[in-house]
Amino acid sequence: MNLLANPLANAMLPASAFTSAWLQQQNDSTTIPGGEAIASLFDPFGFGRAAFGYWRDSMERSVLYLDVMRERGNQYLEHMEQTKPSVLGFDTEVLIDGRTLPRPTNYELLRVLPHEGTEIDLQKRPFVVVDPRAGHGPGIGGFKPDSELGVALKAGHPCYFIGFLPFPEPGQTVEDVVESEVAFLRHVIELHPETTEKPMVVGNCQAGWQIMMAAALEPEVFGPILIAGAPLSYWAGEHGKAPMRYTGGMAGGSWITALTSDIGDGLFDGAWLVQNFERLNPANTYWKKQYHLYDNVDTEAGRYLDFERWWGGHVVLGGEEIQYIVDNLFVGNRLSTAQLVTHDGRRIDLRNVRSPVVVFCSRGDDITPPPQALGWIRDLYENEDDIIAHEQTIVYCQHDTTGHLGIFVSGSVSRKEHTEFTANMDYIDVLPPGLYETSISPAEKGEDAELFERDYLLEFMPRDFAELDRAVMHKPEDDRRFATVARISEINLGLYRLFMQPWIKAVMTPEAARFIRRMHPIRLGYKLLSDRNPLSVPLPVMAEAVRKNRHPVSQDNLFKALETMGSGQLVASLNAMRDLRDSSTEKMFMDVYGQPLLQAAVGLYGDAHVHRRRPGAEPEHRRFIEQRQAELREKIAQGSAHEAVMRSLIYVLGGAPATDERNFKRLRASRAELEPGIKLSDFKSLVRERFFILKLDREQALNSLPTLLAGSSNDDIDGYISHLEHVFAASGDLSEHAAERFVQIKALFDRARPRKPMENKPVASKSAAASNSAATAKSAAKPKAVAAKPRETQAVTPAAAAKEQSVVDEQPSAKEVSSKSATTNESANEAAAKPTSATGRKKTPPKR
Template sequence: MNFFANPLLPTPTHQDKATASVGDAMTTLFDPFGFGRAAFDYWRDSVERSVLYLDVMRERGNQYLAHMEQTKPSVLGFDTEVLVDGRTLPQPTNYELLRVIPPEGIETDPASRPFVVVDPRAGHGPGIGGFKPDSELGVALKAGHPCYFIGFLPFPEPGQTVEDVVESEVAFLRHVIERHPETSEKPMVVGNCQAGWQIMMAAALEPEVFGPILIAGAPLSYWAGEHGKAPMRYSGGMTGGSWITAMTSDLGNGLFDGAWLVQNFERLNPANTYWKKQYHLFANIDTESNRYLEFERWWGGHVVLGGEEIQYIVDNLFVGNRLSTAQLVTRDGRRIDLRNVRSPVVVFCSRGDDITPPPQALGWIRDLYEDEKDIIANEQTIVYCQHDTTGHLGIFVSSSVSRKEHTEFTANMDYIDVMPPGLYETTITHADDRHDGESLERDYLLEFSPRDFEELDREVMHKPEDDRRFATVARISEINLGLYRLYMQPWLQAVMTPEAARWIRRMHPIRLGYKLLSDRNPMSVPLPVMAEQVRQSRHPVDKDNLFKAFETMASDQIVTGLNAWRDARDGATERLFMDIYGQPLLQAAVGLYGDAHVHRRRPGDEPEHRRFLEQRENELLAKIAQGGPHEAVMRAVIYVLGGAPATDERNFKRLRASRAALEPGANLSDFKRLVREQFFILKLDREQALNTLPTLLEGQTNDEIDAHLSHLEDVLSASGELSEHAASRFAQVSELFNQARPVEKAVASSPQTPKQAPQAAPDKTPTANAKKSTTPRRKSPPKQ
């Protein structure tokens, strides 16, 4: 970066720089000998780069073949040992639980919270969550957490279903918990992409085995999306539904080749797939070969899914959108309701992701809940974080994202675990950008701000008219699938053999691209010899070479052209989809026309959960006057910070450290229970909760009350100066604490508010009807 650039002038683009290089190179035109010399140098350099490029492609092919011949291919960058093989479970699956062995120089604490990464199985092989040292696993290992990895084998077990995989993951987590009896904290679980919705299903069925959950780039609301920015959500409608998935599985003799999923990803960005990625290697062949081969080892590691698995996924998730509306029921009759998840959920997505855009990552919140009060009533904590630019793979592959976002998530997992229920958004700021940066323990600070559904809707951008279109797609899909199964499937299943299916997989265009440029092709025999000779006498051309500049400009024009074609294609697809499935006649033909049909209905009421909520409220109301100074201090902190716009980990660390000093035996789960109980007590009856503060402090001496007030001041000032509203609440709490002093030594005045905040009048928010106005009531609570 040029720190001396004029900030008032526009930043030069890549095209500008290329044009400038051409301008510099044009000087060679006035030198006949220089012009010829530049032409010869460029010709020699381009020939050498071509030889080296073809040799890298040969190495890529060899790498692919060697990788696919392994019994357990993986790109995981850490040593592991198998703890549980999913093939030995009652319902066998091709998943495995691995213990990650810490690298040399890194020690983990068995008493620390376990950290589990679940890899996505969406066409590629396992290992992406620990692909590099700066990765999700690498960050957790450096923080001292014992780490585990849930990966998979290339081929599914016969008859394997999505439910079997979910049950396998639950069994793996139970095993992890058994390995760490010295800690009461449940494992933190990270699910990338497809693994995100998979672990959310598991957490809805077995919530007691999960600690905080981080879902990165995971789609949960499949009909959501912004017009012009979500091309993949139209795929099901443009193919007539999921019948083509069934046909592809039948052509594979019951197996679905993951290379077709990878091809769908590649088509999203043709400029990168067909030119930019390859040209970047060609233009920087001397430095980029290792990085390119490292990534291609994962990108080309195609795996196979069971036909029943992929059909379940397409029918129920991508076309039917049944997960985020609690319509899925297991074979033993259990409803998969994401409202049953008891662990805090962190949703990490990016505005630069065209595979899982923010509306699809966040829309499930709106699908399940009426508003943020509904989230609180269900005792759920949901935190979302949006990256501005990174793409889909960058969310869980990029080193810069791992060093920033994933490091902060890992460092703050205990804080997230005890946060009161509600909807929050996180922001991450660098220490250099803060006035209090010197006081931070790390380079970044993670802050949490409460959000409401009006703010959430600006990210989800829900359009009711789109729901009817996608509901029409779901009906059409069911009709077409039924016709396929009646007329075509019996014939295909009768003629397909395992050998024919294996030959079709081998002939897939993506797989052939790797095989044709490998040592199995006789034409590639001279390449390694030629490449070695070029490396020994390499003649790279200078950047100011006229012809090199023209090459860069030509590449930019090709990228621009392919991007324009992509935008035209996606725009035409979206318009065609909207026109076809927006037709009233088609909607009426499948029984969906008219306002009487609700196509994205929220889950209904269950009387068992309503009774549970009433019982829970009565229990908490009975505890309003029960407890001691710990309850009083926590209640005061929650009350004061309830009026603050944001908070961060510093308040939590000070509060937890003070509790540990007063109660050495207290663990994180006790602290979490205390925080949540006091939060709900304030929600149920704020007036009574505040009026009973002196009761909780009965028997305390003046010195002890002074210590409590000093501790409150220390905690509340950790995040900076209090707002005027928070300062008035602190003054109100201080007065209530003073009422608990012994009568003969009671003090009349309150201490100074933290950080010398402007003195404000006591909080005059009406509390007479607090119970009625703040008690969380929900119309559609889930079953517990």
């Protein structure tokens, strides 16, 4: 291309336009024959050509970058003018508008319409995603095809979405929103009478603690719950990380929230929350994100604009809502300690949640780190046995690197973690109560290839509180500091409401509040670079010309390499400034709120319990446990062979270090063989009841197995043992401890094997009768001892059956059995109940 003939390019050139154009022509060997040789003559080392190529490329990238910023501004204005702005990537239809409920809210229930070619199975569990309302607009849970909604739709689940509108209803409260979500879930349940499974509910970030509140109040409408990046324990955190937990203390409490709401005439601008997020990582906010677009402007424009459509979609919260959140959650930490009470007197206790709870967090998340996502477990329960006593199943998964948004936005996370959680919700739903950690590993194809439906395998490992503490890293000395912040916040808020709030409310008008929102720095950043700015008029024309004649340089260009190095140095400098700021803030927080004089002034010094004491068990819950235990004791010896198999399965796997989804798949596949027609909900109840029976009285529960198997034939018992081996083999070899338990189970199953009734035979002679009596006394115990020994094969061979039959046929009538032989039989029965090793040596039952 001849640059001298291009007016637009000439307008972009500096004073030495002709010289630069000539150099460009020399750099283009196709313009002038022998141009490369001439350029080499004047520039033997290539520095001039490299400099000009980089200068031209940087100018072109600058034009394209500014044009993308212009498109971002236009997109922002268009998005904010919509009545229901959303970045949801799926078509939907409104089922319930929250504004029509008895207590109106700005939330709504949407049915997600699948893409063409996607088949929905109405027999499957409904899937509901609740979007976070923390400054941004709705839609992030279904932002991409590989999102939480996309994963569920591909799996064939009917999907629903709970979103919201930009402005709250007058007088709307957090409790109103919780009640709206409960009403939405009840409606979803009514829409699916064909399934008995409750909806699986996913809550991201702020929506996570919100649905946990709803599940604590109305547990019967929730199926499994997945909370991703949701903070529930706001005082928890590791020193040197989680800087946001110090924000309330450094601001003097929640009075600043009330001030911001009053300036907004009762509305809180979500742009302030977004600004707080952006300040956490200034390197990414002020340089890295923008430079990444500038450096890759030819390929990154579409992805950047898609994300900015959500990131810049600021919404408004009610002043009463945000004040409730800051006072009771961020500063007060009352949710994780069961101190919240609704307006009608109901206590919000997360121990009331009866659905399995899956907590997904990441070590790379600086907004909701693992201590804040998992600390509520330690706040509420004394130990893992306390979790079991409340019949709760809690599963947590820690990602290593992804950030806060990546937990529910990243396509790689959705394709891996969210896919596994969604596909295994039925398995999680039948897990016995307790605390588990999951790990996701690549599936190894082999003999069990039919059990691998995806590329990854989800494994569950039982955890105790000592292992949980490694993630929570609780420090009791920090509790008094945060309790001091809560007290000071109450004092400052009261002073603000007494002296300042009346004056601000008197002078603030809706028009002034609207103008202040429009002038927010973040909002202005979008508006100033849009078509409403007259200076942006030439940008689309210039960008189009550049795209038609683009001249990018390679990464090995000297000056491009220097640019990359400079960018890296700038990012490192900004990160160092951030680290210095965060460490200084943390040190100041610890020093100020750790002062004994300040703590004494607010009445906390010397208080051993402070503000974060663990809630005790309610009397009605204790009575419930006692009643439940009495019911289970009556059921220990009741049931059928199915109960015996399930009890054995739980007992053996309870001693294993871990289990995975393959066990459940084989058990689910063979469930129809053991008990045709059983529903998943009944199967879940069966598993949990057998688990509690073993937990209540393991010895009696095991000794009752022969009673449960009474009436089963040898072939039936062989089939049950074979079935158990088939399930255990799904996840590999059993551990030594689990194998010992399985040997014990086999011995107990052998005790239930039927014996052929003894026939009454005439006594040939006195000497023959005495001889037979002695032989019988010796042989009567022999079958019992053999029964205690684990079988080498699962099927009884014809030879073994014939031998066993001959021993039985030789036995005399019942009248001829002496008291001595009866005593011998009883001793043999006791020996049969004891586990034996593979060599036949007796062992005592392993202690758990």
